[in-house]
Amino acid sequence: MGQLLAVKDLTVKFALRRSSLTAVNNVSFSLSRGERMGLVGESGAGKSVTGFSLINLISKPGYIDTGSILFEGRELTGLSDEEIRQIRGNRITMIFQDPMMTLNPVLTIGTQMVETLKAHGNISTRKAEAVAIDKLRLVQIPSPEKRLRQYPHEFSGGMRQRIVIAIALLTEPALIIADEPTTALDVTIQAEIMDLLITLCDLSKMGLILITHDLGVVSEVTEKIAVMYAGKIVESGPTRSIISDPSHPYTKGLVKAIPGNIPPGEPLHQIPGMMPTLTDIPAGCSFHPRCEYAGNICTTQIPDLAPVPSRQSNVACHMISGRLAPSDIGSAARRKRQTAIAEELPA
Amino acid sequence: MFAFIIRRVFQALIVMLIISLLGFAIKQSVGDPVREITGISVSAEERDALREKLGLNDPFLVQWVRFLDRAVHGDLGNSFYFKRPAFDVILSKAPATLELVFATALLVILFSVPIGIYAAVRPNAWPARFLMGASIVGVSIPVFLTAILLIYIFSVTLGWLPSFGRGELIEIFPGWKSGFFTWDGLAHLVMPSVALTTIMLPLFIRLVRAEMKEALETEYVKFARAKGLRPSRVLLLHAFKNTLLPVITVGGVQLGILIAFTILTETVFQWKGMGSMFIESIERADTSLTVAYMVFVGFIFVVVNTIVDVIYGLVNPMVRVAGGRS
Numbered sequence: 001m002g003q004l005l006a007v008k009d010l011t012v013k014f015a016l017r018r019s020s021l022t023a024v025n026n027v028s029f030s031l032s033r034g035e036r037m038g039l040v041g042e043s044g045a046g047k048s049v050t051g052f053s054l055i056n057l058i059s060k061p062g063y064i065d066t067g068s069i070l071f072e073g074r075e076l077t078g079l080s081d082e083e084i085r086q087i088r089g090n091r092i093t094m095i096f097q098d099p100m101m102t103l104n105p106v107l108t109i110g111t112q113m114v115e116t117l118k119a120h121g122n123i124s125t126r127k128a129e130a131v132a133i134d135k136l137r138l139v140q141i142p143s144p145e146k147r148l149r150q151y152p153h154e155f156s157g158g159m160r161q162r163i164v165i166a167i168a169l170l171t172e173p174a175l176i177i178a179d180e181p182t183t184a185l186d187v188t189i190q191a192e193i194m195d196l197l198i199t200l201c202d203l204s205k206m207g208l209i210l211i212t213h214d215l216g217v218v219s220e221v222t223e224k225i226a227v228m229y230a231g232k233i234v235e236s237g238p239t240r241s242i243i244s245d246p247s248h249p250y251t252k253g254l255v256k257a258i259p260g261n262i263p264p265g266e267p268l269h270q271i272p273g274m275m276p277t278l279t280d281i282p283a284g285c286s287f288h289p290r291c292e293y294a295g296n297i298c299t300t301q302i303p304d305l306a307p308v309p310s311r312q313s314n315v316a317c318h319m320i321s322g323r324l325a326p327s328d329i330g331s332a333a334r335r336k337r338q339t340a341i342a343e344e345l346p347a
Numbered sequence: 348m349f350a351f352i353i354r355r356v357f358q359a360l361i362v363m364l365i366i367s368l369l370g371f372a373i374k375q376s377v378g379d380p381v382r383e384i385t386g387i388s389v390s391a392e393e394r395d396a397l398r399e400k401l402g403l404n405d406p407f408l409v410q411w412v413r414f415l416d417r418a419v420h421g422d423l424g425n426s427f428y429f430k431r432p433a434f435d436v437i438l439s440k441a442p443a444t445l446e447l448v449f450a451t452a453l454l455v456i457l458f459s460v461p462i463g464i465y466a467a468v469r470p471n472a473w474p475a476r477f478l479m480g481a482s483i484v485g486v487s488i489p490v491f492l493t494a495i496l497l498i499y500i501f502s503v504t505l506g507w508l509p510s511f512g513r514g515e516l517i518e519i520f521p522g523w524k525s526g527f528f529t530w531d532g533l534a535h536l537v538m539p540s541v542a543l544t545t546i547m548l549p550l551f552i553r554l555v556r557a558e559m560k561e562a563l564e565t566e567y568v569k570f571a572r573a574k575g576l577r578p579s580r581v582l583l584l585h586a587f588k589n590t591l592l593p594v595i596t597v598g599g600v601q602l603g604i605l606i607a608f609t610i611l612t613e614t615v616f617q618w619k620g621m622g623s624m625f626i627e628s629i630e631r632a633d634t635s636l637t638v639a640y641m642v643f644v645g646f647i648f649v650v651v652n653t654i655v656d657v658i659y660g661l662v663n664p665m666v667r668v669a670g671g672r673s
Contacts, residue, residue, distance in 0.1 A: 057573055081578075089575025096573070101566035106588045106663060116574045151664040167574065 003070075004174055004207045005031040005054075010067035012046070012053045014278075021278040023049045023062065025231040028305075033174065034205040036198075038218035038239065040254070041228035042275045047211045050228070051177045054209075055088040056081075072174060090120040093168040095197075097180040099160035103152040109136075109163055110148035116170050135166040139196060158189040165197060175207040182217065194221060215258050219243045227251050230276055230286040233305055237313025247308050247315040249291045285318065293319045355656045359649045364415075366645035370638045371414045374424075375407065377634050423639035428631045433639035437621060442523045443513060444613070444620030448605050450540035455547045463555025464587065467563060470556075479556075482549035494542040494615040501538060509535050511617040539616045543609065547601060554597055558590035565589075592663050599655025603648035 012024035024046045031037055039047040052058050054069055069076040096102040113132035117123050136144035139162040152160060168176050182190040198221050201208050210222055218225055219239055226236040235248040246252045253271035262268055273290040276282055282289055288298040297318050305316040398404055423433045466475040502510035514535035516524040526532025563586050571585040610622035628636035
C-alpha cells in the first residue's frame, strides 16, 4: 500500500478584522491507499475544517496558514484555484452531512451527476449518463434510468444520501471525505448507508476520511483514528487500541460516553464542561479545565503529540505515565474539586 | 401541472368577479346614467320610462349580472367624452402603456440581475457598496421628480432627447401603433422608461442580491463547489436558479403594478397611454371609462399573475408535484 495523503503541520486560521482565530492547529496525519481513518471530536473541534481544508473549500474568511498537504505525490497547498478545482470532486470527493440539503432542489439528479463528470473531462452527455446510471445501480437505486430524470424531493433521505454517495463515486476518486455522512439519517438507515460506503470503498480501493462524533461508527469502519480537541489532534493511532484502551483523558471520556459501554438503566457518562470556543482557548493543554487528572504543568505548558511507550498510539498529554516527574502532579486533586464545583453551578 | 393551471385559472376568475363587483358598485354610486344620456328638456316621465327601459330599476345584483354579461362580450359601457365604447378607447391607448412597461421591464431585468449577483458575490467591494447606496436614493426619489430632472438635463440643457409624446409611430398591425421601429420613437421612449425604471430597479437589485446571498450560503452550493464545478456554473446555475423563484413571484406582482401605475410618468411626459387617459377620465367625470379602466387593469393584473404562477411552477419542480396531488 502506497502513501495516498500526508498532511503535515496543517494550520487553518480564520481572519478577523485585526487578529485571526486558529481553527486547526498543527495537525498532521497520513493515509495509505485504500485506508480508512476516523476524524473524531465534539462539534467545533475543527474536524470538518480540517476535512474541507484538504480541498481548499474552507468558507471565508478561513485560510490555510501553514503546513503541507501531499496528495498522490502532489502538494495541494499553494495550487491555483483552477488546479485545485480539477482535483476537488475528481480525485478527492466529499459526502456531506444532510442529504436533504446537499442536492440542489431545482435540478434533476441526472443534471447534478452529469455536470460533475463534465467538469472533470471531455465527456458526452450520453456517456456521462451511462456512468451515472452505473453508479446509481452500484448504490442500489432501483430503475436508475428513470430516476435520473427526477428531482431530489422525489427521493427519501436515505436514497438521497445514496445519490450523494453515487456522485462522490462518479469520477472514481482515490479519497472520499465523508463529513458526518449518517448523522442526519434514521438509525436503521445509518447502518445501511455505512455498510454501503465501506463495501464501495473496498471495492475500488478508495481511501476514506470519516469525520464524525460517533465513536461507535468509527470503531466499526475505520482502521485508524485521530481524536481532535479544540483544533488539535490529542490522540491518534489504530482504531482498535484507541477504542479498547484510550490513553488521553479526553478520549477516555469519549469512549466512556458511548451508550453501549454503560449498563442499561445507568445514567450516561458525560465529560463535564464545554469545549472552549476559538476565541477563548485556555493556556497550556486546552483540555485542562475539564480534565480530572490535570496538574500544574497542564495549565502552562502545551503537551506535544508523542508516541506512548508500549502502545502504538500518539498522545498529547503530560499525565501519561513516564513523561512527568511526580512533583508536577501535586494539585490534581484540588483542580478536580474546583472543576466539579464550577460545573455544578449552571446545571 | 394541468390540474395546477386549472386551479390558478379558477382562482383568477374569482378575483375578476370581485373586481367587477367593486367597479360596478362605483359606477352605480357615482353619477346617474339617465342624466348623462338625456338633455335638460326631457321630462320626468320620459326619464322614468327610460330608466325602466334601461333596467336601472332592477335590483343591484341583477344589474351586476347584466354588467358582467356585457363585460364578457367586450362591452364595458360607452365613454361619455369620446362617444365611443370605453373598451375601444382603452385598447387604442393600451399599446403606448404596454410598450413603456415592456421597455422598463427589459431595463430592470437587464440591470438588476447582473448587479444583484455582483453585489451578492462581492458584498464588500466598493462598487457594490456604492450601488447599494445609490439604490436607496433611487427608490426614495419619486418618479415625477426623476422625470422632471431627466427632462431638465437631457431635453432642456443638453437638447439630446425629446421631452414629450411618442414620436414617430408605425402601425405594426391594426390598432397597434409602435414606437419600437423608428429611431424617433425609440428616442422618445428613453426618458419615460428610464424614469419608470428608477423606481423598480432598486427593489429588484436588492431582491436578487438578498436571494443570491442566501443561495450562496446553502449546502447545495457548497456541495456544487465540492464537486469541482467551474465557479461560473456554481454561481449562474446552482445559486441563481434558486434565486429565480422569489424574483419571479415579486416580478409578477410588480409588473402588474407597473402597468397600473404608469400614470405619473405618462402625465409628466405626455405619453398618450392608459395612465394619462385614466387621469383625464377622472377630470372629465367620465365614470364609464374610469370603471372600464379599473376592470381592464384588474384583468391584466390577474392574467399576468396567473402566467407568473405557471412559470413559477415550471421553475420549481415541487410546485408541480403539489398541484398534481390535489
